[in-house]
Amino acid sequence: MxxxxxxxxxxxxxxxxxxxxxxxxxxxxxxxxxxxxxxxxxxxxxxxxxxxxxxxxxxxxxxxxxxxxxxxxxxxxxxxxxxxxxxxxxxxxxxxxxxxxxxxxxxxxxxxxxxxxxxxxxxxxxxxxxxxxxxxxxxxxxxxxxxxxxxxxxxxxxxxxxxxxxxxxxxxxxxxxxxxxxxxxxxxxxxxxxxxxxxxxxxKLPPPAGSGESTLLRDLRTGWDEFRSRTWLWVVVLAFMIMNAIHVGAWGVVGPYIAKNNELLGITGWGWVISAEGVGVLVMTLLLMWFPLKRPLRLGMIGMAFFAIPLTMLGLHPAVVFLAIAALIAGAGLEVFSTGWNVAMMENIPGDKLSRVSSYDMLGSFVVMPIGTLIYGWMITHADVGIVLLVSAALYAGCALATLAVPSVWRMGRASVVDAADV
Missing domain, CATH: 1.20.1250.20 (MFS general substrate transporter like domains)
Structure with missing residues (x-):
């Protein structure tokens, strides 16, 4: 615009x-x-x-x-x-x-x-x-x-x-x-x-383009066509369907369980780890205000793979200081993806269809999360917690890095932009 x-x-x-x-x-x-x-x-x-x-x-x-x-x-x-x-x-x-x-x-x-x-x-x-x-x-x-x-x-x-x-x-x-x-x-x-x-x-915004005689189902179908026609889009969402389930289960359920039952970490230590992850996000947002992401999806998915580091440490040796450092790195990687993904969506999806396409992204990314919570709650009572976390870390990193094999994910750059003074 x-x-x-x-x-x-x-x-x-x-x-x-x-x-x-x-x-x-x-x-x-x-x-x-x-x-x-x-x-x-x-x-x-x-x-x-x-x-x-x-x-x-x-x-x-x-x-x-x-x-x-x-x-x-x-x-x-x-x-x-x-x-x-x-x-x-x-x-x-x-x-x-x-x-x-x-x-x-x-x-x-x-x-x-x-x-x-x-x-x-x-x-x-x-x-x-x-x-x-x-x-x-x-x-x-x-x-x-x-x-x-x-x-x-x-x-x-x-x-x-x-x-x-x-x-x-x-x-x-x-x-x-x-x-x-x-x-x-x-x-x-x-x-x-x-x-x-x-x-x-x-x-103040211009009025929406409107949908003419289009019906709700036709609008949904248009959004779906836009979603499925972009390989980079549905591949990343498919990866996040698995990655988010791992995140809420391994980090959100197993993490507090270990904190409560392992003196090496402890509940207070877990609070420091979560805060460190937030600090990593915060620091990266400051950097991204000044330094452009020339390959938003490539760097973003590599950044997401960093989350396997704190997952691995949580399973092997959950010492507070080292786990907090790993969480800080993972938080920074998460923000690289978050900003890169939003920019990729906003630059490559037509504005009058962006909300519909985003809703398919949200649905695919979130739909399995409740199942992930239930599965991990069951696994930590039936399997060795350390092994569960190590396998989860490998699967998480594998899903993130596998998306880089898709050419449109690996090669996507920033859309051509002009100087703000000229627009």
């Missing part, structure tokens, strides 16, 4: 890595997104302890979390269609209203002492369905707000905020939940959505 030079504000060369802020639309979107990321960074902890406050049963917690995930998976394709048909900023605002109502209702139930697990399951499902519309809309809106030359910077800046709150948010949430209760943490998130809605109203 071309924009006139007078739409930009001059930025000194010393902060050239922030040139994406020249566009007023991106500035307002970045502010709104930063607000919701900061206030929403405590949501997972608040929800978990809210459920346990009502019923101190891990099974009840799994029901609520599963309701969110299933609703997200069920509606994500429809979210992609809607985001390509309607103004994306308006979709995000509307979903924030739904989130305010659902999360506000949950907080009210907790304050009044009338919360029940069935009610929380329903409200979590509503929140999950809303998120299924927000994510494709956000993926599609960024190329409308900045120039091709600044796409990498824009994505890296958003990742910077996301990684920063990942480090500090859970700590603040833990303090707030422990001192005031989970309902107050939920109200903080509600306040974030309330602030973000008027900020998003300042984001």
């Amino acid at each position: 071309r924009r006139s030079a007078d739409a930009f504000v001059e930025i000194p060369p010393v902060i050239r890595g922030l040139e994406a802020m020249q566009d007023p639309g991106f500035r307002w979107f970045f502010l709104a997104r930063a607000i919701t990321l900061v206030t929403g960074s405590m949501s997972s902890i608040a929800l978990a302890f809210a459920v346990l406050q009502v019923d101190n049963d891990a099974l009840s917690l799994s029901y609520v979390l599963t309701a969110f995930t299933v609703a997200n998976i069920v509606f994500v394709l429809f979210g992609g269609v809607v985001a390509d048909r309607l103004p994306r900023a308006l979709i995000i605002q509307s979903c924030y209203v739904i989130d305010i109502l659902s999360m506000g209702a949950m907080a009210a139930l907790l304050f009044s002492g009338t919360a029940t697990i069935p009610l929380m399951i329903v409200l979590a499902a509503v929140n999950g369905a809303s998120t299924a519309f927000v994510l494709p809309a956000m993926q599609g809106i960024i190329p409308q707000l900045t120039t091709p030359a600044h796409l990498q910077q824009a994505n890296a800046m958003l990742s910077f905020v996301r990684s920063a709150v990942t480090i500090g948010g859970p700590v603040i949430a833990g303090i707030l939940v422990a001192t005031a209760g989970p309902a107050w943490a939920m109200l903080v998130q509600v306040a974030g959505w309330l602030c973000a809605i008027p900020v998003l109203a300042l984001v």
